[in-house]
Amino acid sequence: MTRDKHTIKFTKPILSNKEGLQLSTPEIVAKYIARRLKTDIIADLGCGIGGQVIFFARECKKVYAVERNPEKLEYAKENCRLYDVDNVEFILGDALSPEIKEKVSDADIIFSDPARPLSEKERSLENLEPSIPEIIKIYSDVTPELAFHAPPQMPPERIVLGCEREYLSLNGQLNRLTLYLGSLKSCDRSAVVLPGGERLGSLDAPGIRKSPICDYLYEPEPSVVKAKLLNELSHNLAKENKDVFFYKGDDRRTLLTSSTLIDSDFFKDSYRAIANTENDMTKLKEILKSQKAKNVVLRFDIDPKQYWEIRTRLEEGLAGTRTLHVFGFGNELIVCEKI
Numbered sequence: 090m091t092r093d094k095h096t097i098k099f100t101k102p103i104l105s106n107k108e109g110l111q112l113s114t115p116e117i118v119a120k121y122i123a124r125r126l127k128t129d130i131i132a133d134l135g136c137g138i139g140g141q142v143i144f145f146a147r148e149c150k151k152v153y154a155v156e157r158n159p160e161k162l163e164y165a166k167e168n169c170r171l172y173d174v175d176n177v178e179f180i181l182g183d184a185l186s187p188e189i190k191e192k193v194s195d196a197d198i199i200f201s202d203p204a205r206p207l208s209e210k211e212r213s214l215e216n217l218e219p220s221i222p223e224i225i226k227i228y229s230d231v232t233p234e235l236a237f238h239a240p241p242q243m244p245p246e247r248i249v250l251g252c253e254r255e256y257l258s259l260n261g262q263l264n265r266l267t268l269y270l271g272s273l274k275s276c277d278r279s280a281v282v283l284p285g286g287e288r289l290g291s292l293d294a295p296g297i298r299k300s301p302i303c304d305y306l307y308e309p310e311p312s313v314v315k316a317k318l319l320n321e322l323s324h325n326l327a328k329e330n331k332d333v334f335f336y337k338g339d340d341r342r343t344l345l346t347s348s349t350l351i352d353s354d355f356f357k358d359s360y361r362a363i364a365n366t367e368n369d370m371t372k373l374k375e376i377l378k379s380q381k382a383k384n385v386v387l388r389f390d391i392d393p394k395q396y397w398e399i400r401t402r403l404e405e406g407l408a409g410t411r412t413l414h415v416f417g418f419g420n421e422l423i424v425c426e427k428i
């Protein structure tokens with residue numbers, strides 16, 4: 090297993106330098122993307138150490154793996170050997186050059202997972218390497234079927250491509266934004282949840298209704314929030330007689346609520362609501378004591394340096410057994426317990 094932070098990135102001992110491994114796509118994500126882009130011939134422009142190429146090779150008849158860094162291209166070759174795939178043509182060179190375009194001109198789909206430059210004033214599609222607008226300009230006459238990874242935190246207004254924007258979360262964390270052009274586009278916005286593989290697409294769904302706090306609270310998957318698909322989520326759940334409402338949300342977290350316990354693949358976590366109160370630490374402490382809390386997880390914006398100081402103060406003198414979560418929105422604190 091090759092680990093990167095909390096993710097098991099690869100199930101085989103992939104070969105790479107540190108940077109190549111950091112930039113590589115985790116295996117489970119690469120498998121999902123390869124299935125979605127399954128075709129006869131695909132070109133991966135800027136393939137790095139081949140994290141994505143391996144899985145394209147399993148789904149497609151032929152893969153062009155283009156990389157300008159010779160060391161990384163050698164790793165990509167080794168890694169394809171490790172995973173027993175032999176339908177890849179490795180090409181060293183600049184993906185934006187006429188020679189490379191000529192070499193991959195029979196591709197049905199052009200894909201790129203460009204790197205972010207180490208220093209950039211403003212995150213934009215132009216600044217990525219290779220640049221997404223440049224690839225579109227150069228390769229649109231090879232095929233209109235283009236797909237790109239882009240930084241998931243990039244503001245949507247900077248993506249003016251008429252493409253599908255697919256946000257993907259992995260183990261409850263936002264992992265990827267993929268842009269699909271041409272007939273690869275299936276809707277405007279979509280959300281995918283891995284490892285389960287569930288997918289939600291945008292449609293003209295009626296707006297999610299707001300509600301005061303009910304018995305249960307849910308944090309939707311970050312990909313659903315980022316793709317602005319709360320209307321679609323509540324609409325789909327309502328069709329199964331599961332009524333879920335919007336309770337509170339800000340840039341960092343969103344809470345939905347319902348009066349009966351609902352199960353959905355698009356909920357990251359579910360909670361039983363216990364109490365809500367104004368933002369007053371003495372009142373909060375009383376609630377925590379009366380609810381027999383032991384540990385308190387703080388779920389509001391707080392200076393990371395102060396997190397443990399406040400948490401220790403709140404936990405001082407608590408003699409219970411429960412772990413309670415405290416969400417904060419403006420002047421309101423919400424105490425709940427994870428289900």
Ligand SMILES: C[S@@+](CC[C@H](N)C(=O)[O-])C[C@H]1O[C@@H](n2cnc3c(N)ncnc32)[C@H](O)[C@@H]1O
Nearest residue numbers: 113114135137138139140141157183184218219
């Ligand atoms: C984010 S990495 C790709 C990682 C890859 N998807 C993986 O899973 O291993 C982007 C790669 O694009 C390469 N690159 C950047 N500009 C390029 C260009 N103009 N031509 C070819 N490769 C380029 C970089 O060297 C880098 O290895």
